Amino acid sequence: MVIKIDKRDRAQLFRDRLIAGMTQANMTQSALARRAGVDRSTLSQLLKDTGARLPNAQLVAECAAGLGVSADWLLGLSDRPEQAVDLVAAAISMTEAPRAMVDDQIFAWHQEAAGYKIRHVPAALPDMLKTKDMLRWEYAPSVGKTIEQAIGASSDRLDWMRGARSDYEMAIPLSELDTFARAEGYYAGLSVGLRKAQLEQFRDLHTQLYPSLRLHLYDQRQLYSAPVTIFGPLLAVIYIGRNYLVFRDTERVTAITAHFDQLVRAASVSQRDLAAYFDRLITRVT
Numbered sequence: 001m002v003i004k005i006d007k008r009d010r011a012q013l014f015r016d017r018l019i020a021g022m023t024q025a026n027m028t029q030s031a032l033a034r035r036a037g038v039d040r041s042t043l044s045q046l047l048k049d050t051g052a053r054l055p056n057a058q059l060v061a062e063c064a065a066g067l068g069v070s071a072d073w074l075l076g077l078s079d080r081p082e083q084a085v086d087l088v089a090a091a092i093s094m095t096e097a098p099r100a101m102v103d104d105q106i107f108a109w110h111q112e113a114a115g116y117k118i119r120h121v122p123a124a125l126p127d128m129l130k131t132k133d134m135l136r137w138e139y140a141p142s143v144g145k146t147i148e149q150a151i152g153a154s155s156d157r158l159d160w161m162r163g164a165r166s167d168y169e170m171a172i173p174l175s176e177l178d179t180f181a182r183a184e185g186y187y188a189g190l191s192v193g194l195r196k197a198q199l200e201q202f203r204d205l206h207t208q209l210y211p212s213l214r215l216h217l218y219d220q221r222q223l224y225s226a227p228v229t230i231f232g233p234l235l236a237v238i239y240i241g242r243n244y245l246v247f248r249d250t251e252r253v254t255a256i257t258a259h260f261d262q263l264v265r266a267a268s269v270s271q272r273d274l275a276a277y278f279d280r281l282i283t284r285v286t
Contacts, residue, residue: 005076008052013076014060015047021067021074035066105244109231110157114165116232119260121171123227123239125180125198128157129170129205134198137190158205161213166232168213171263173220181281195285203278215274216267223266230257 005013022032029047033040038059046055054075055063064071072078110118120126127135132151139147161168181199183190206215227239236256238245247253269277 007054010076011049011052011054014054014074015049017069017074017076018047018063018067021063021069025067027067032063032066036062038062106229107153107157109229109235109237110160110166113231113234116234117167117169118232119169119171119228119230119257121225121228121260121263124176124186125172126170128154128161129202130154131194131198131201133194137194161209167211169216169260169264170214171216171218171225171260171267173225174217174268175220177217177281181285192285196282199278199282199285203275203282206274210271214271216264217269217274217277218263218266219268223263225259225263228256228260230260 021027022029027035029043030040033043036043036059046053046059054060057071060071060074064074070078125134130138135151135154136147160166177199179185180187180190181195183195187195202215206213228236229239230236230253233250233253234248236247236253238247238256247256
């Protein structure tokens with residue numbers, strides 16, 4: 001909502017912020033006048049004026065550029081002094097996503113969001129719910145930290161969840177679990193014992209940790225999702241392979257949260273039927 005300000009008040013606010021900007025930049029009137037391309041006397045008169053006079057748009061823009069702030073901030077249209085390019089850079093960033101499961105950045109985001117609900121759509125099956133044998137099979141070809149460190153990182157996140165610092169909701173495609181149970185595609189070569197133990201772990205952890213942990217199984221043919229994690233209202237992270245695309249602005253975090261909520265509504269298996277679903281899936285493992 002735009003709040004209207006009297007012209008005289010806006011002019012005074014402009015002068016106050018211009019002075020604040022010069023102080024922050026450790027810049028004199030003469031230096032700013034040179035950067036803005038105006039006479040020092042013009043700038044001095046503008047600052048001494050107590051009336052409703054505002055400079056033209058060109059001078060406002062030049063002063064803003066000279067101080068490294070936004071013109072909107074100088075005019076009282078924004079409370080953020082950063083220029084638009086800096087606001088965008090702060091709202092959206094790209095972070096490296098190493099193949100190795102041990103990712104200090106991911107755990108740092110978990111810690112930052114302590115106490116908030118964390119919503120997660122994994123790239124395949126959720127790492128923090130995997131058995132040790134599954135982690136050894138999956139990350140043996142990886143470079144970087146050792147498999148034992150990867151197992152330790154998974155345990156750390158599971159302990160974090162057990163400590164109820166955050167509630168977790170995870171949305172997993174039914175097709176991913178079915179492919180895993182049949183040892184097809186990505187999971188080709190997995191032994192019967194490993195697959196059964198992993199499905200039992202999913203079932204048992206959900207039973208033990210519910211409602212702090214909720215698994216939502218949805219039909220990917222009806223609704224698709226890229227791998228994404230939403231850390232409360234703070235940030236949303238989309239996994240794109242070699243990198244994470246990180247959003248911190250409220251509008252995008254809210255939009256991605258709404259997408260996750262659609263996955264929850266599209267879930268094909270109710271929370272009370274999850275154990276029975278995994279039992280049926282385990283009996284099909286051969």
